[in-house]
Structure formats: C-alpha cells, structure tokens
Amino acid sequence: MIFDQLFDVKSSTYTYIISSGKGREALIIDPVIEETNKYLEILKKLSLKLVKVVDTHIHADHVSGLSELNKKTNCTRIMGNQSPSEVIDIRVKDNEKIKIEDIELISIYTPGHTKCSYSFLMKDRVFTGDTLLINGTGRTDFQGGSAKDQYNSIFNNLLKLPDETLVFPAHDYNGKKNSTIIEQKKKNPRLQISSVDEYIEVMNSLKLDRPNLMDSNIPANIKGLTLSKI
Numbered sequence: 136m137i138f139d140q141l142f143d144v145k146s147s148t149y150t151y152i153i154s155s156g157k158g159r160e161a162l163i164i165d166p167v168i169e170e171t172n173k174y175l176e177i178l179k180k181l182s183l184k185l186v187k188v189v190d191t192h193i194h195a196d197h198v199s200g201l202s203e204l205n206k207k208t209n210c211t212r213i214m215g216n217q218s219p220s221e222v223i224d225i226r227v228k229d230n231e232k233i234k235i236e237d238i239e240l241i242s243i244y245t246p247g248h249t250k251c252s253y254s255f256l257m258k259d260r261v262f263t264g265d266t267l268l269i270n271g272t273g274r275t276d277f278q279g280g281s282a283k284d285q286y287n288s289i290f291n292n293l294l295k296l297p298d299e300t301l302v303f304p305a306h307d308y309n310g311k312k313n314s315t316i317i318e319q320k321k322k323n324p325r326l327q328i329s330s331v332d333e334y335i336e337v338m339n340s341l342k343l344d345r346p347n348l349m350d351s352n353i354p355a356n357i358k359g360l361t362l363s364k365i
C-alpha cells in the first residue's frame with residue numbers, strides 16, 4: 136500500500152495520499168491548494184490516477200485543494216452530508232463506505248469542531264480531521280462548532296475504536312505525525328476530564344485568536360476556489 140503523509144508548513148496541515156500500489160488509483164485526504172503541484176508530481180512519479188479527494192470538514196485556516204485537483208484530474212470531490220460546500224460531487228453520511236479498488240474508508244460523523252466534521256476509518260487507522268488532534272482537540276468556537284457535540288464525537292465514537300487504532304489528524308503543531316487511541320485516552324490533556332460539562336468548560340475557556348484569513352478561507356472553500364481565481 137502507498138501511504139504518504141505530507142505536511143504543509145504554512146498551515147501545519149497533514150495531507151494523505153493513499154493507494155493500493157504503483158500504477159493504481161489514488162485518493163487524497165485534506166489537500167492544501169498551494170501544494171497541488173507537489174501532489175501532482177507524486178501522483179505522476181508513482182503512475183497513480185487520482186480518483187477521489189476528501190475534506191474532513193470546511194477548513195478555516197487554509198484553502199482546500201479539492202477543486203484545483205478536480206480541475207486538474209477530474210477526481211470526485213467528497214465531503215460529509217452537512218458540508219456547506221457548493222462544489223461537492225458526493226456527500227457521505229455516517230457509516231458509509233468510500234472505496235478505491237480494494238481500499239475502503241468508513242465515514243464517521245464527528246461534529247464538534249464544525250458541524251460538518253467527519254472522521255474516516257481505514258482498517259488499522261483513523262483520519263480524525265480536527266476533531267481529535269494529537270494531545271489536543273480542535274477548537275469549537277465557530278462554524279457551528281459545539282464542545283458538547285465534540286465530547287460525544289470523541290468519547291462516544293472515536294475512543295470506542297480499538298485501542299491500537301492509529302490516529303492521523305489534519306494538523307499538528309508540534310511535529311508529531313500520528314498516535315493511537317489508547318495513547319490519546321491516557322495522555323491527551325483535553326481528555327483527562329470526568330464529564331461533558333467539564334469538557335465544555337475547558338473548551339469555552341480557551342480564548343483563541345481567530346485564524347488568519349478565516350473570513351476569506353471559509354467562503355473560498357464553500358465556493359470551491361481554484362488557483363486561477365486566487
């Protein structure tokens with residue numbers, strides 16, 4: 136299997152290129168528009184045909200590469216059913232399958248960071264978007280975010296996955312590439328709480344700055360901005 140975890144320095148975003156092998160079909164999760172040429176070079180080098188691109192949610196901190204990749208490769212753009220995007224080709228609901236050849240991703244609706252946040256389980260690993268980060272969790276203070284929903288998504292859904300499941304988030308700000316469910320259960324400081332009310336209190340007291348360019352990134356992602364329009 137090809138599993139390439141790429142990092143966009145500007146937005147600290149992880150993007151994943153997945154395929155069952157050289158010369159086969161590929162899928163990309165959470166691409167960043169400015170990195171499009173890098174993805175295309177990797178695809179070309181491995182003779183991969185990009186067929187599907189997935190965003191875990193509408194990003195506020197960067198412009199997604201979904202539409203630019205669609206323009207270049209005609210790949211299918213996929214997001215969750217609750218996404219406000221106007222350019223999505225396939226919308227998935229909770230517990231649906233996204234397939235490329237013998238690879239299968241199962242969608243898990245995990246609202247909280249945003250109303251449209253999804254995670255995707257692929258055998259031994261789960262792509263958690265900004266719902267569950269390594270030793271953190273995604274902020275819940277805009278885009279329909281809800282600390283209560285996020286608590287449910289994490290405690291009643293993601294943490295119920297097998298302990299050894301690998302966690303691959305959409306961002307990391309400390310150089311960590313992956314973790315496991317058991318490690319996050321035990322060590323994630325945000326999760327060392329005893330009730331939903333305590334979690335809501337923790338999230339509401341964060342007082343974070345608004346992401347740079349949030350007011351242009353969100354509409355760009357809803358409209359499906361391509362590089363020629365930047």
Ligand SMILES: [Fe+2]
Nearest residue numbers: 193194195265
């Ligand atoms: Fe996000």
